[in-house]
Amino acid sequence: MVKFLSEEWIDISKKYILEKLDPEQDLKNITTSLLNVVEHVPPNDTSMNFYLGFQDGKLTDFIVNTGDTFEEKEAIFIIRGNYGTFKGILKGEMSMAVALLKNRLKLKGSKMKALKLIKPLDGVIASLREITDEYEE
Amino acid sequence: MTLKDVVSMEKITLDDAAAIAKKGTHCGMCKIDFLGTGLCPSGKKHGFIAYWPQGRMEIVKALASGRVKPTEKLIEIANSCSFCGICDRQCNFATQLRPEKVAKALKEYVDNLDKSDFQSVLEDDVLRELRGIVGEEWATNDPIIISSYIRTIIHPDSELNFYIVMPKNAEEISKVIKFANKHNMPFMPRSGGTLLTCATPTVLSKAFCLERGIIIDLFRLKKLEIHPESCTATVGAGITAFELQKAAYEHKLRAHLAEAGAHVCANIASTGITSTWQNRYGWAADNYVDVEIVDDEGDIKNHSDMDIKNPYTTERGFTDITLTPPGIITESIVKLHPVFDDEDVVLVPFDNLKDALSMVMKLAKRDVGLSLVILSRKYLTEFLCPTPQIAKDFEYILKNYMKLNYVVDVICNKDDKKIVEEMADYTIDKNLMKSLLLGSPRLASLKDSEFLKILSEEEDPLKAIFAGPMRKHLEKGLDASPEQIAQVFDEDLRDFFKKAYSKPEMSDIIWLHAFRILPSRLMRQRLFFAQAGMIWADDEDKILKLIDMLAEVCDKYKLEHSLGFISPMDDGKYAFFEYDYFYDHNDPDATKRVSQALIETTEKCLLMGDILMVLNYLFKGLYRKEHVLYPKPKAISKEEQELFRELIESILGEELKW
Ligand SMILES: Cc1cc2nc3c(=O)[nH]c(=O)nc-3n(C[C@H](O)[C@H](O)[C@H](O)COP(=O)(O)OP(=O)(O)OC[C@H]3O[C@@H](n4cnc5c(N)ncnc54)[C@H](O)[C@@H]3O)c2cc1C
Numbered sequence: 001m002v003k004f005l006s007e008e009w010i011d012i013s014k015k016y017i018l019e020k021l022d023p024e025q026d027l028k029n030i031t032t033s034l035l036n037v038v039e040h041v042p043p044n045d046t047s048m049n050f051y052l053g054f055q056d057g058k059l060t061d062f063i064v065n066t067g068d069t070f071e072e073k074e075a076i077f078i079i080r081g082n083y084g085t086f087k088g089i090l091k092g093e094m095s096m097a098v099a100l101l102k103n104r105l106k107l108k109g110s111k112m113k114a115l116k117l118i119k120p121l122d123g124v125i126a127s128l129r130e131i132t133d134e135y136e137e
Numbered sequence: 138m139t140l141k142d143v144v145s146m147e148k149i150t151l152d153d154a155a156a157i158a159k160k161g162t163h164c165g166m167c168k169i170d171f172l173g174t175g176l177c178p179s180g181k182k183h184g185f186i187a188y189w190p191q192g193r194m195e196i197v198k199a200l201a202s203g204r205v206k207p208t209e210k211l212i213e214i215a216n217s218c219s220f221c222g223i224c225d226r227q228c229n230f231a232t233q234l235r236p237e238k239v240a241k242a243l244k245e246y247v248d249n250l251d252k253s254d255f256q257s258v259l260e261d262d263v264l265r266e267l268r269g270i271v272g273e274e275w276a277t278n279d280p281i282i283i284s285s286y287i288r289t290i291i292h293p294d295s296e297l298n299f300y301i302v303m304p305k306n307a308e309e310i311s312k313v314i315k316f317a318n319k320h321n322m323p324f325m326p327r328s329g330g331t332l333l334t335c336a337t338p339t340v341l342s343k344a345f346c347l348e349r350g351i352i353i354d355l356f357r358l359k360k361l362e363i364h365p366e367s368c369t370a371t372v373g374a375g376i377t378a379f380e381l382q383k384a385a386y387e388h389k390l391r392a393h394l395a396e397a398g399a400h401v402c403a404n405i406a407s408t409g410i411t412s413t414w415q416n417r418y419g420w421a422a423d424n425y426v427d428v429e430i431v432d433d434e435g436d437i438k439n440h441s442d443m444d445i446k447n448p449y450t451t452e453r454g455f456t457d458i459t460l461t462p463p464g465i466i467t468e469s470i471v472k473l474h475p476v477f478d479d480e481d482v483v484l485v486p487f488d489n490l491k492d493a494l495s496m497v498m499k500l501a502k503r504d505v506g507l508s509l510v511i512l513s514r515k516y517l518t519e520f521l522c523p524t525p526q527i528a529k530d531f532e533y534i535l536k537n538y539m540k541l542n543y544v545v546d547v548i549c550n551k552d553d554k555k556i557v558e559e560m561a562d563y564t565i566d567k568n569l570m571k572s573l574l575l576g577s578p579r580l581a582s583l584k585d586s587e588f589l590k591i592l593s594e595e596e597d598p599l600k601a602i603f604a605g606p607m608r609k610h611l612e613k614g615l616d617a618s619p620e621q622i623a624q625v626f627d628e629d630l631r632d633f634f635k636k637a638y639s640k641p642e643m644s645d646i647i648w649l650h651a652f653r654i655l656p657s658r659l660m661r662q663r664l665f666f667a668q669a670g671m672i673w674a675d676d677e678d679k680i681l682k683l684i685d686m687l688a689e690v691c692d693k694y695k696l697e698h699s700l701g702f703i704s705p706m707d708d709g710k711y712a713f714f715e716y717d718y719f720y721d722h723n724d725p726d727a728t729k730r731v732s733q734a735l736i737e738t739t740e741k742c743l744l745m746g747d748i749l750m751v752l753n754y755l756f757k758g759l760y761r762k763e764h765v766l767y768p769k770p771k772a773i774s775k776e777e778q779e780l781f782r783e784l785i786e787s788i789l790g791e792e793l794k795w
Contacts, residue, residue, distance in 0.1 A: 040318055084321025088348075090510055097787035101460045103433060104323065113458045116780060118787050 003134040004090065005038065005048050005064055012131045014062045017124060022055070023057025026123040030054050031060070034121075035075035039066045040082040042136040051075060077109040077117075087135050090128055096121060154242030155201035157234060158194035159723050162664050163289050163334035164657035165398030166231040167191055167224050169379040171654045172637050174226050179217035184275070184356045185282050186330075189213050190224035190236035192285030197239050199284035200246070205245070205297065209255045210279045215240075215247040226633055229626060231654075232661040233524055263320065267302050267351070270312045274302040275357070283352075288337045289330030290347055298349040300373050305357045307429055307437050307467040313353060314435035314465075323350035326465045328400035329377060332407055335666055338722045339632040344460050344788050345623025355400065358467060363388050368473045369426055374466060381471070390473035393418040394658040402428075402469050406462035408480050408751075409758025409765075411669070411713050413510035413546070413650060416473055416501050418704045421762040422449055425471045428759065430464035438464070440759075449761040455743050455773055456784060459756040466759075477550050480507070482646045483557045485545040486599050490684065493543040494677050494703065494712075496560060500547065501674075501709030505556050508548035508650050513697035515717075517544060520655040522577045523625050525662070530581035538589040538724035540598050548647055563604035569612065571644045576615025578625050586612065619706040659701075662721040666731050667701065667715045668738050671754065673747040673769050674705065674712040683745065687716040690738050694730040696720060711766060729793075736785055737795040743781060 002008040021027055033053040041048050047068035053061035053075075061073065068080075083103040088094045097118050099105040107114055167190040170176050180189035187196060187210075196214065199205045218240040228234045242530035258279050260268070267276040277283075283297045291299065304310045317324040327333065338347040360373035361380060363516040365388045372381055372787040378394035380402050385392045393414055394406045404410050405428070409421035418424070427441045440448050451457065487493040492510045500509055514535045522528035535541040544565070547557050558564055565573075573580065583589055588610070602611055619638035623631045642648040649655055659665045668687065672680055682698055691698035718734055720727040742748045749770050757765050773781065785793075 023724075040321055042321070045319055082318055082321050082602070084323065087321070093348065095787045097784060098460070101458050101788065103461045104461070111452050112454050114458045115784055118783055119741070122787070 001132060001133045004087065004132045004136075005041070005050065007050065007064075010050075010062055010064050011130060013128055014059065016127050016131055017059045017062070020127055021059075021123055027054060028119045029057040030117060030120050031056055032077070033073065033075040033114035034117075035070050035078045036086070037078065037080040038083050038086050039068065040084070042083060054120075057120075077107060077114055079105050079107055080115075081105040083136065090132055091127060092129055094128075098126060102112060148245065149238055149242045151197060151201050151242055151246045154197045154239045157236075158197045158239050160232075160234060160662040161191060161236070162232070162660040162662070162722065163191050163195075163196040163330050164231055165191065165331050165377075165655050166654070167227050167236065168329070169377050169398055171379055171397055171652070172226055172230060173640070174223045177223055178219055178221065179214075182706075183217065185277065185285065185301065185354065185784045186289070186358060187282040187285035188217055190228060192239065192241050193218070193243055194236060196281055197243055197286055197659050198720070199281075199287065200243075204287075205280045205284045207250060207255045208258050208279055208483050210258070210277075211281045212247055214281065215244045218244065218461045226630060226637075229630055230523075230637070231657045234662065235627070240584045255738045263300060263322075266316060267300055267313065267322030270316065271302050271304045271309050275305070277301050286327065286330075286352060289333045290325060290327045290352055292337065292342050292346040292348070293544065295346065295348060299347070299352055300350070301352045301354055303357050307431055310353060310431045310465055310467060311435040311437050313351060314431060314433070318433075318435065323347060324353055325350070325461070326353045326355055326369065326374070326403075328355050328374060330401035331396065331399050332403070335664065336661075337665060338728045338731075339666060339735060340729075340789050340793055341735075342525060353465065355402070355465075357466075360468060363390065363473070365390065368475070369470050370473055372401045372471055374400060374467050374468065376401050379402065379652060379654070385473050386476065386651070388473075389476045391476050391651055392471060392473055393424055394651075394653060397652060397654045398657065401467040401471065405469055405471075405758045406466050407756055407758060407759075409754065409762075411704070411706075411715075412653075412705050413508040413548075413702065415713065416509050416707075416709065417507050418472075419762065420706055421758050421760055421765060423468045423472075423762060424758075427470045428466050429468040430466055432464040437467075448759065450764040451757055451760045453765075453768070453770075455750075455753060455777065455781060457771070458752050458784070458788070460788075462756045463759060472654065474507075475509075477553045480548060480647055481554050482567045482570060483547050483549065483554050484570065485547075485561040486539075486541045486563070486565060486603060487543045487545065488540040488599060490543055490700075491677070491681060493545050494680060497545050497694045497703065497705060498674055498677060498709050498712070499560070500545070500557065501705030503556070504708060505553045506547040506549040508546070508705040510546050510702050512544050512546050512702050513700040514542050516659075516701050518577075519658050520649075521574045522581070522658075523622060526771050527578050527581040527625065528658075530584050531577055534580060534584060534589060538593040538598065539602060540593075548650055563600055565603060566648055569603075569608075570646045572612050572615050572617040574617070574644050574646075575619065575622050575638065577620060579615050579617070583614070658721075659717065663719060665717045666735060667717050667751070668735055669713070669715045669751040670742060671706065671711045671713050671749045671766065676747075679745070679747065680712055682712070682750070683714070683742065684716070686745075687738055687739055690734050690741065691716075691718060693737075694734045696727075696730055696734055698734075707762065707766065733795045736793060740778065740781060740795070743770075743773045744778065746770060 017065045037049045186192035224236040264278045355374040358373035358375040362371040380395040383393045518528045518532040623635035626634045697719040701717045703714045
């Protein structure tokens with residue numbers, strides 16, 4: 001198990017998603033990109049972000065950054081929320097859809113289109129759950 | 138009641154008290170002074186729900202089930218009840234319960250505990266900081282106090298991992314939110330709790346409640362100013378519908394409001410204020426001039442600020458479900474409307490919905506009436522009748538003898554009244570309504586009488602009773618008086634209710650429509666769930682089909698159900714409908730069936746098209762109604778239906794077959 005947003009976390013996550021998730025079955029052949037901005041990261045109340053890119057259900061990018069912007073690539077969706085919200089989602093305490101509907105996650109992009117990604121993204125989140133149980137307190 | 142009386146009251150155990158408490162539904166009527174009794178002194182002083190009658194009931198349930206252990210605070214809570222009897226009067230009017238018995242049992246239970254039975258609750262760092270913001274007295278992490286919020290913002294199975302704060306203004310709320318964000322703690326406001334109590338037993342509970350974190354109780358934001366010169370009022374988030382209406386009426390002005398216990402700001406934020414007055418007074422942003430909001434970042438904003446992004450618009454479509462408002466409204470400047478000297482009430486009885494609908498939509502399009510609505514037989518009887526049994530018998534009579542199933546209910550000025558009367562063969566006027574209200578016990582007692590049997594044999598019983606000679610007999614037979622209606626209350630409360638019903642407003646139909654103290658009777662000792670929506674109204678047959686569909690689904694799930702009301706909006710272009718399911722909130726099987734019916738009917742309405750369902754208009758009350766209602770909602774496709782199902786599954790977090 002590795003710490004959320006750490007270097008090892010990216011490495012293992014990438015590997016896990018590529019190996020364990022079937023592009024067609026699990027990821028429904030999605031082509032999309034998602035920038036997740038994580039605010040209020042303890043202990044210093046900073047922001048971090050991670051960018052996920054998929055092409056026909058295959059993970060193409062998984063990049064973690066500090067700060068709340070990511071200049072390298074333009075994402076179709078930008079999701080913003082605090083560390084506690086992302087932690088709750090990864091721990092399975094709240095679904096991504098509920099977090100969106102409760103405004104815990106703020107979305108830039110069409111809500112309708114984002115919600116169409118619920119199923120495939122649920123699979124990604126479930127796999128991230130398998131490898132992460134360490135969080136900043 | 139003196140303390141001596143209390144001691145001589147029949148002793149009840151904590152379990153017996155819990156059995157009474159279980160019937161409580163958090164209607165919130167014990168938090169408003171609607172009978173002129175004054176308010177519960179301890180609740181008024183301490184604010185937290187734990188000190189109000191409804192909170193004591195919730196605490197007793199939590200203690201009896203072992204959900205919480207006594208804390209030192211419990212001693213203060215139990216002793217803060219002075220047994221003044223106010224709650225018994227208020228609660229008896231609304232729900233027929235006696236909360237004082239519960240308070241008494243709680244006190245006895247506490248008195249019999251050993252000192253060592255009470256745990257002390259330590260102040261942790263979070264609480265210390267919160268107290269630094271709102272003051273020592275107004276923040277707590279005491280499990281007993283927290284338990285009093287179960288079922289109105291806390292899911293019944295949740296761990297009690299919460300802090301509760303009662304800030305006094307927007308600045309304190311802002312600081313609380315900034316603190317919460319920094320510490321990654323979720324937060325949520327609570328006002329009257331009436332919407333939350335309706336959602337909590339159902340499958341929507343997890344989505345609506347706060348899972349942990351900080352409950353921001355808005356009770357202390359009590360600013361209330363009427364500005365007669367601009368026909369507006371400044372209303373703090375702690376002000377209830379009843380309080381605002383009372384202040385407005387002193388200036389011959391009327392506010393547009395939901396039920397008496399709802400907080401005005403919460404109402405604007407959540408349902409946007411739907412009512413029988415909405416065809417004239419509007420919906421959503423029509424209701425206010427400006428609002429002050431603390432957003433999710435803790436920033437304080439006003440809608441009138443020049444540099445904010447358009448706050449009046451929203452995404453559309455069936456997936457646009459929002460489970461929280463776009464910020465906490467701390468203050469609103471609401472519109473007020475004139476009260477005319479020649480206002481009157483006219484009701485037109487119908488045996489069928491088709492004719493009632495046709496009339497109400499004609500009136501709506503011509504903008505007739507201030508308040509304009511079709512009320513079902515069920516609503517009429519639940520509202521008018523002082524006990525559930527009387528309501529049941531009264532309804533039986535309306536259905537089986539009088540064939541009165543719907544009324545078109547209009548509050549209007551004299552000119553409009555003439556229009557209504559010209560369109561109807563016979564009507565019910567203000568005085569007859571007053572007689573039906575005060576005489577409801579007598580009418581109910583006539584259930585198997587010869588008089589009613591003869592009436593039912595008439596070709597048109599409605600005509601015979603409201604336009605023929607039988608009207609006089611009915612009025613005489615009802616023997617309507619405060620004395621008569623007071624007889625149905627417990628013996629020790631009869632004098633009080635005789636006086637209460639002697640006040641003109643208590644049987645004044647216009648006053649009752651404006652102050653809305655009767656809707657809480659829908660939740661007496663059991664709950665209701667209001668499936669609701671707004672349907673494009675050009676096709677009346679489609680509205681009838683919708684109502685038939687709602688009934689069929691409820692039958693399938695074996696629920697007690699009824700149309701509540703249909704009220705036109707937007708000059709009769711839309712019709713708002715509320716269809717109610719009544720159920721025992723303590724029965725898990727019943728709550729499951731309510732949830733199934735709720736989802737199935739939502740899906741079926743989406744497939745029908747032209748309907749904006751409650752899940753899609755909730756928390757959009759700050760927006761312009763035009764941005765929410767238009768373009769007309771299209772029927773969803775098969776593919777979208779799949780998406781709807783995925784979304785619902787994801788929201789519910791569980792499989793619910795329907
Ligand atoms: C018997 C009964 C009859 C009803 N009739 C009507 C009716 O005719 N018309 C109608 O419109 N509604 C009606 N409702 C629904 C209810 O009146 C409204 O939803 C109202 O907003 C509830 O107010 P509350 O103070 O109880 O809110 P709560 O239940 O405390 O809160 C409701 C929601 O709003 C949020 N909230 C609370 N305060 C604020 C605030 N200041 N700013 C932002 N968000 C806030 C809460 O977090 C919660 O999500 C009825 C409910 C009942 C039980």
